[in-house]
Amino acid sequence: MNEQIENLLYEAYETELGGIQVYTNAVECAKNDDLKEEWEKYLEQTRRHEEILRNVFETLGMDLEKDTPGRRIVRHHGEGLVKAIEMARNEGDEDAAQIVAAECIVLAETKDHQNWELIGEVAKKLGGEEKKALTEAHEEVEDEEDEHLYHTQGWTRELWLDLLGQPAVLPPPEEKKDVKTAIGAARAKQSRKTMVRGGRKGPRPPAEA
Ligand SMILES: [Fe+2]
Numbered sequence: 001m002n003e004q005i006e007n008l009l010y011e012a013y014e015t016e017l018g019g020i021q022v023y024t025n026a027v028e029c030a031k032n033d034d035l036k037e038e039w040e041k042y043l044e045q046t047r048r049h050e051e052i053l054r055n056v057f058e059t060l061g062m063d064l065e066k067d068t069p070g071r072r073i074v075r076h077h078g079e080g081l082v083k084a085i086e087m088a089r090n091e092g093d094e095d096a097a098q099i100v101a102a103e104c105i106v107l108a109e110t111k112d113h114q115n116w117e118l119i120g121e122v123a124k125k126l127g128g129e130e131k132k133a134l135t136e137a138h139e140e141v142e143d144e145e146d147e148h149l150y151h152t153q154g155w156t157r158e159l160w161l162d163l164l165g166q167p168a169v170l171p172p173p174e175e176k177k178d179v180k181t182a183i184g185a186a187r188a189k190q191s192r193k194t195m196v197r198g199g200r201k202g203p204r205p206p207a208e209a
Pocket residue numbers: 016019045046049112145
């Protein structure tokens with residue numbers, strides 16, 4: 001196996017490990033019931049992704065415990081995200097903590113999404129056992145990674161708008177439209193204007209004189 005592909009797989013594995021920690025902490029910050037359910041589902045899927053990669057490592061005879069520079073960076077980021085969620089929870093503002101958790105998930109899933117996109121690309125160029133292992137893993141994970149990133153971006157945007165007293169769509173259009181592509185996410189965002197039902201709280205406009 002090419003060394004750079006190995007490096008990518010180690011980063012991908014560490015990203016899933018960090019993702020489990022991020023979701024475990026984020027679920028505790030979810031106030032919205034739909035969001036809590038969503039993140040609990042993503043936590044289970046992330047656990048499965050970790051397992052899928054563990055199986056890939058076993059199939060390819062790679063040492064799961066080997067540490068790499070890239071892996072250390074990914075671990076550092078993951079620990080930082082968990083710490084950020086803890087800090088937000090300790091501040092005691094539940095609405096703010098929910099948004100911090102959502103933003104941390106978007107950051108984690110941006111890396112996760114790119115890892116799997118790259119794994120899908122390199123798998124096309126490989127042959128034999130390597131191609132089979134990476135292609136099968138990619139096929140099982142790809143759609144879920146799209147959902148994790150695009151839906152959470154939608155949640156983050158709408159939770160912020162709601163907090164700002166602006167019309168918000170909750171759950172976000174990305175979720176209602178079951179978005180699984182970047183172009184679908186752009187379309188969902190575009191369509192939100194027709195879906196807004198008015199802000200649920202926040203400052204009211206001044207009464208007319
Ligand atoms: Fe994942």
